[in-house]
Amino acid sequence: MAYFYKEPSRTFGEYLLIPGYSSAENIPTAVSLKTPLVKYRKGEEECPLQMNIPMISAIMQAVSGDKLAIALARQGGVSFIYGSQSIENEAAMVRRVKSFKAGYVVSDSNLAPTATLHDVLELKARTGHSTIAVTADGTPGGKLLGIVASRDYRINHTPDDALVTTFMTPIEKLVTAPENTSLHDCNNIIWDNKINTLPLVDAEGNLKYMVFRKDYDSHKKNANELLDKNKSYVVGAGINTRDYAERVPALVDAGVDVLCIDSSEGYSEWQSRTIGWIREHYGDTVKVGAGNVVDAEGFRFLAEAGADFVKIGIGGGSICITRETKGIGRGQATAVIEVAKARDEYYKETGIYVPICSDGGIVHDYHITLALAMGADFVMLGRYFARFDESPTNKVRINGQYMKEYWGEGSNRARNWQRYDLGGSSKLSFEEGVDSYVPYAGPLADGVQTTLYKVKSTMCNCGALSIPELQQKAKLTVVSSTSIVEGGSHDVVLKNATPNIING
Ligand SMILES: NC(=O)C1=CN([C@@H]2O[C@H](COP(=O)(O)OP(=O)(O)OC[C@H]3O[C@@H](n4cnc5c(N)ncnc54)[C@H](O)[C@@H]3O)[C@@H](O)[C@H]2O)C=CC1
Ligand SMILES: O=c1[nH]c(=O)c2[nH+]cn([C@@H]3O[C@H](COP(=O)(O)O)[C@@H](O)[C@H]3O)c2[nH]1
Numbered sequence: 001m002a003y004f005y006k007e008p009s010r011t012f013g014e015y016l017l018i019p020g021y022s023s024a025e026n027i028p029t030a031v032s033l034k035t036p037l038v039k040y041r042k043g044e045e046e047c048p049l050q051m052n053i054p055m056i057s058a059i060m061q062a063v064s065g066d067k068l069a070i071a072l073a074r075q076g077g078v079s080f081i082y083g084s085q086s087i088e089n090e091a092a093m094v095r096r097v098k099s100f101k102a103g104y105v106v107s108d109s110n111l112a113p114t115a116t117l118h119d120v121l122e123l124k125a126r127t128g129h130s131t132i133a134v135t136a137d138g139t140p141g142g143k144l145l146g147i148v149a150s151r152d153y154r155i156n157h158t159p160d161d162a163l164v165t166t167f168m169t170p171i172e173k174l175v176t177a178p179e180n181t182s183l184h185d186c187n188n189i190i191w192d193n194k195i196n197t198l199p200l201v202d203a204e205g206n207l208k209y210m211v212f213r214k215d216y217d218s219h220k221k222n223a224n225e226l227l228d229k230n231k232s233y234v235v236g237a238g239i240n241t242r243d244y245a246e247r248v249p250a251l252v253d254a255g256v257d258v259l260c261i262d263s264s265e266g267y268s269e270w271q272s273r274t275i276g277w278i279r280e281h282y283g284d285t286v287k288v289g290a291g292n293v294v295d296a297e298g299f300r301f302l303a304e305a306g307a308d309f310v311k312i313g314i315g316g317g318s319i320c321i322t323r324e325t326k327g328i329g330r331g332q333a334t335a336v337i338e339v340a341k342a343r344d345e346y347y348k349e350t351g352i353y354v355p356i357c358s359d360g361g362i363v364h365d366y367h368i369t370l371a372l373a374m375g376a377d378f379v380m381l382g383r384y385f386a387r388f389d390e391s392p393t394n395k396v397r398i399n400g401q402y403m404k405e406y407w408g409e410g411s412n413r414a415r416n417w418q419r420y421d422l423g424g425s426s427k428l429s430f431e432e433g434v435d436s437y438v439p440y441a442g443p444l445a446d447g448v449q450t451t452l453y454k455v456k457s458t459m460c461n462c463g464a465l466s467i468p469e470l471q472q473k474a475k476l477t478v479v480s481s482t483s484i485v486e487g488g489s490h491d492v493v494l495k496n497a498t499p500n501i502i503n504g
């Protein structure tokens with residue numbers, strides 16, 4: 001006979017935290033959000049890969065491209081580049097993140113010596129950048145001849161057809177530095193010489209990078225940025241249970257730091273085979289997360305198969321229609337609570353702590369705090385990150401409001417090939433996700449900082465200065481549907497009736 005769970009499964013919106021005692025030490029700036037990303041022998045060794053904030057971005061076309069990956073690593077989290085693209089393209093994205101050197105910019109505004117002021121103005125309008133490198137062949141890596149900045153010409157005075165060579169600051173008068181100069185030294189040179197731009201050149205005088213004064217200030221602001229031992233940003237990538245023998249080596253070769261099997265459902269032989277293949281070929285040097293599961297059994301299966309972390313969540317995502325189409329899934333809160341218990345039991349038995357991730361269904365910022373309090377080590381977000389400038393999708397204006405596009409990996413739009421060869425048909429058998437808009441929310445850095453300030457502030461209410469402390473001290477209560485109404489503004493007429501459901 002089928003098994004029936006005794007309790008209904010619940011989701012984040014049905015829970016609240018009850019404050020604990022907060023001492024004078026419980027202030028948001030004192031809270032650490034450091035959290036392990038991969039398994040380790042807790043108490044015996046350091047986790048080999050930790051994050052500075054408990055957030056990873058969803059393995060989705062509309063979310064995790066290289067631009068978002070850089071922005072998120074800068075804040076201390078990790079993106080998982082989407083796997084529903086060719087192996088070459090995915091590896092190229094990983095490579096772009098790994099070769100991105102914070103503070104060192106490959107010039108995107110370059111002209112040849114035959115260019116005129118007219119070309120300068122046109123280029124400036126196109127790129128929005130006012131510093132232009134003049135190189136022998138007009139490429140970003142050509143021999144550097146000079147630099148043009150706004151102060152080098154006067155519009156309406158300098159003739160439109162004046163050659164750049166007549167008004168640029170020529171190489172003889174430029175301060176430059178060798179290509180391997182450290183960022184710290186670059187900035188000293190910038191300060192000592194009172195310049196705004198320092199070109200870095202190789203032994204032949206070819207331009208390699210530009211270091212800008214204003215970038216250094218922003219670099220200094222990112223105290224949380226997540227770097228590997230070569231000072232490159234940490235990045236993850238999604239894989240599937242079919243082409244791993246080709247995809248994994250390509251991603252590893254591109255320098256990926258951590259992989260994750262991307263699937264709606266992880267309690268399967270496909271996943272244990274995939275992890276097994278990785279262990280056979282790379283031992284423990286290649287880190288791989290697996291999922292998704294929603295119960296203790298599924299967790300244990302993946303932990304025993306060797307997963308480095310386990311992802312929780314079926315059908316809770318904002319663009320998900322899995323529960324409606326397939327009738328599988330579980331309330332996200334219940335799933336997290338049960339899996340967290342299984343993780344702790346597994347740790348007690350084996351000494352190995354396998355971090356768990358709550359994936360999907362975060363609507364309000366406080367849902368992140370709830371997920372952590374319920375035992376998640378970090379959360380994966382799709383909708384949340386899709387709203388920012390750095391997500392790879394179009395920003396569009398609808399009814400006077402800016403929106404970003406956001407679609408599910410199981411939607412027709414994603415044309416996810418993983419879903420096309422069930423039974424050999426070339427047609428997608430059924431859709432499991434929708435195509436949608438989400439309200440545009442500006443730069444990622446601002447959004448993440450506001451969100452995490454709220455998380456830290458709630459943690460202080462609970463008397464916790466770290467995620468493990470929150471998990472130990474949190475007191476959670478289920479709320480009745482009537483008290484949920486009480487929790488919103490009620491019995492008043494709002495002056496500005498903007499719904500805040502989607503703003504967090
Ligand atoms: N978290 C969630 O609730 C959901 C997530 N999604 C997303 O949609 C995308 C696609 O997910 P899925 O459809 O679950 O992809 P999947 O690749 O895990 O599974 C697709 C189908 O292929 C089968 N399969 C897997 N490996 C195989 C192999 N080596 N040989 C033969 N058959 C194999 C599976 O059993 C399944 O029927 C993912 O990005 C996933 O994250 C989709 C629905 C729900
Ligand atoms: O049923 C689904 N159909 C889909 O097409 C789909 N695409 C992504 N996902 C899952 O949703 C998560 C993101 O959820 P949020 O937008 O709520 O953050 C993601 O991290 C995935 O777990 C899907 N689920």
Ligand SMILES: [K+]
Pocket residue numbers: 265266267268
């Ligand atoms: K299964």
